[in-house]
Amino acid sequence: MEQNDKLQRLELFEAEALGFSGQLFRVALRVCRDRERAEDLIQETYLQAWRSFHRFEIGTNLRAWLYKILFNVHYSEVRRGRLELAPIEETIAETIAYDPPTPQQLTEEEVLAALERIPRDFQVPVVLADVEELSYREIADALQIPLGTVMSRLSRGRKLLRMELANYARGAGYQVAN
C-alpha cells in the first residue's frame, strides 16, 4: 500500500512538477550563468522537491514552491563555497539617474546581449517578473528578500536593460525617442 502511494505520488510529481523544469532552468541559467551548473542546480532542486513533495499541499502554488526550493539550494551552494558569490553591484545601479526611453526597434540578439550585461542581482528579478510572470510577492518569497527590495531591484534592473538597449540602438542608428 505504501509502495502504491509512493508510485502515485511519483506519477503526480512527474506530471505536475517536472512541467516547470523549462521555466526553472531558464532562471537557473540566469543565476548560474553556466549551462552545466544550471542543470546541476535544477537536478538538486528537483531531488529536494521530491523529498518534500509529501508535505506539499495539492492545489497551492506549486510553481512558487519550486522556485523557493531552487533559490534555497542556490543559497546553500553559495554558502558552502561551491558557487562564487556575485559581488553586490548596487552601486552601479545607484548611479543611474537618467531613465532612457525604450527603443522602438530591437532584435532578439540585442535584447539577450543587453540582458546578459545586467548584474545578476537585477537580472534575476527582471526575468522572474517579465519572462516568468511571477508576482512581486512570489519573487520576494522565492528570493527571500523583502518586497520593497524586489521592487527596487526590478526598477533598477529594467532601467539598466533600457539603458543597454538604448546604447545598442544608438550604435545601430535606430530611432530612440527623447
Add this chain to the structure above:
Amino acid sequence: MKPPVVMDCQNFKELLDSYLCGELAVETNHSVLCHAERCCACRGEMSARRRLRASLRSVCSKEKMSDRAMESLREKIRSEAGVGAGAARTGDGGGRRGRFAGLFKVWLLTPAAVALLLGAALGLYVLRRGGSDDAQTQRRLSPEQINALELSASLMADSASSHRSCAAHSADAAGPAEMPDSVREYDPACVGLDKVAAAGAGGLLLRAAHVCKFGDRKFAHLVYTRGGGPVSLLVTVRDYRALKSGAPPPFSGLSLGPQRFTLDHIALGAYQTLKRIVLVASNLPEDENAALAESLARPVVEHLRKAEAGAGLEEQGGRTMRIEDRGSRIEDRVIALKAILDPRFSIFDPRH
C-alpha cells in the same frame, strides 16, 4: 502603492512596468490608462515596453535543458523514489502502461479505490449538473485555489491584441461567415463554433470565423459586430501560460464564473472549462461586455464542457489537466494573409 493624484510622464514611466505586470491597484491602472490616452509619447513608450517584454520572453524561452540532462533528472528522481529502473525504463510508454495496469488491479481490491471511484463519480455528477452548482463549488475553493485560476496578463494581452487586429480586418467583411471545418486541426471541439454560439448571439452579426494566431497563442475566433462596433468570441487552450500561477489547476474554472478585465480600452470577459478558455472581447464598457459575455459565451462553454466530458476529461481525484495540455500540436503551416497592426499577427488556414 498609492496612485499619484495627477499622473505626469515621470510617474507614468515609473509605474508602467508594474502596470504591464498587473501589479497595480485598479485605480492606479485607471490613472495609467488615462495618462496614456492623453500623451502620445507615453503611448509609444507603452508599446515599446510591451514589445521588449515579448522579446525577452521569446529570447529566454529558447533556452532549454538538454535531453540528456532531462533524462538524467527523471532517472535520479525515480531512483530516489526507489522505483526500479526496470519498471520505469522498459520503453517510455510501455513501461508506464505496464506499471499502472498492475496498480489498477491492486487498487480495485482496496477500499481506497472504492472511495476514489465514488469521489470521481461525484465530481462527474457535479460537473454535469452545470451552472447551478457553480456557487456551491466556489464556496469549497480556498482563496489559494481561486488565485490559482487567475488568468495571466499575457493571455489577456494576446486576446485583446487578437480582437483588435482581427476586428480591424474583419469588421467590414460582407458576412455571413461560418467556421471552416479545417478548425478541426486546431481544436475538434470548435467545429461548428458559429452555430453553437448562435444560441447566445442575438443582435450580433457574424462577420468572420477563423483560427488566428497572436504571438505563440492560437484562437478559434468569431468576429461579430453590434451597432458597428466589433465583438470577438475567442476560444483557446487553457495551458500553463494561460494562468497567472503558471500551473494547470486541478479543478474546473467554471465554478469561478467570469473573470473581467479591461486592457487598452478593450473589455474582456473570460470563462474557463477544464481544457479551454472562452473570452468575449469588445470595445464596450466592462459591465456591458460582461453582460454580453454571459449570453454569448455560455452556450459555447456548455458545449465545450460536454465535449470534454465525452473525451473522458472529468475531474478525477482532484486533478485533471496534464502536461500534454500545454499547447496545440497543429503544425504551423501559416499563410499570413495580412500582417495587421502588429507584425506578429497572422490569420491562417490550416488546410493549406
